[in-house]
Amino acid sequence: MTKFAIALAVISFSAIRVMAQVLPAAEARTQEEFDLYLEFHEAADHEAKHRAALRFEGAYPESKLLVDVYQSEFEYARSREERQGAISAGEKALRLAPNNIKVLLGLAEVIPNGTNDPVALAQAAGHARRALMELKDLRFPHEVSMSECTNLQNSLMARAHASLGYVSGKRGELAEAMKELETAVAMSPEPAGPELFRLGKLYRASKREHDAIEMFRRAAKAGPSEITLLAESELQGKR
Numbered sequence: 617m618t619k620f621a622i623a624l625a626v627i628s629f630s631a632i633r634v635m636a637q638v639l640p641a642a643e644a645r646t647q648e649e650f651d652l653y654l655e656f657h658e659a660a661d662h663e664a665k666h667r668a669a670l671r672f673e674g675a676y677p678e679s680k681l682l683v684d685v686y687q688s689e690f691e692y693a694r695s696r697e698e699r700q701g702a703i704s705a706g707e708k709a710l711r712l713a714p715n716n717i718k719v720l721l722g723l724a725e726v727i728p729n730g731t732n733d734p735v736a737l738a739q740a741a742g743h744a745r746r747a748l749m750e751l752k753d754l755r756f757p758h759e760v761s762m763s764e765c766t767n768l769q770n771s772l773m774a775r776a777h778a779s780l781g782y783v784s785g786k787r788g789e790l791a792e793a794m795k796e797l798e799t800a801v802a803m804s805p806e807p808a809g810p811e812l813f814r815l816g817k818l819y820r821a822s823k824r825e826h827d828a829i830e831m832f833r834r835a836a837k838a839g840p841s842e843i844t845l846l847a848e849s850e851l852q853g854k855r
Contacts, residue, residue, distance in 0.1 A: 643680040653681045656688075666692045683713045690722055702726050717754070717772060720747040724779035728786055737783045744779040751776070767805045774804035778811045785814065794818045801831075809835045809843035816850065 644650035693701035781796030816831030
């Protein structure tokens with residue numbers, strides 16, 4: 617595992633907890649609880665991990681280890697585009713670990729999808745702002761270099777600003793949406809295709825055609841494939 621991967625693995629409800637090398641045995645109240653958690657932790661694929669997560673939650677509904685289980689279930693539901701399932705798992709994780717940056721960012725990204733509901737958008741924005749506050753005090757393991765820490769912190773902050781930009785766009789606050797997405801793109805070591813594409817659309821709506829074309833070109837290159845197709849369509853003049 618690379619140092620960067622280790623850093624990604626350690627974000628947790630206490631702001632940072634090292635999990636790359638040591639399993640949290642001390643948080644299990646019995647050997648049986650830890651054994652079942654270990655079965656979940658070492659599951660070979662996503663489906664097996666999901667089944668193990670359900671078994672663990674059913675057997676130990678009060679376990680401190682459920683934070684990791686709920687976070688895993690959030691990612692599982694999100695990968696299957698099950699928005700409500702992801703939100704439910706993320707909210708369970710936050711009830712146990714209110715400062716979990718990964719879950720805060722994940723919920724900020726998932727909640728606005730497919731809805732313009734003001735309450736949902738406010739929740740998403742709140743999670744993004746809370747993540748930004750937690751990121752100010754983020755601490756990393758000593759073995760991670762300063763440059764890697766900076767890159768990771770900037771990447772996470774960029775995700776928060778991108779989420780705020782998405783919410784602002786859904787609210788019709790185009791100037792604020794543009795500002796947040798510009799911050800996200802400038803801050804991210806590797807800007808994501810969706811953020812580049814959204815910023816291009818905002819530039820086009822604001823009659824900044826030169827800037828829009830640049831963003832669409834960058835989005836087409838960054839991908840993924842569906843973003844590439846959308847960006848290429850915009851570059852061909854399809855509105």
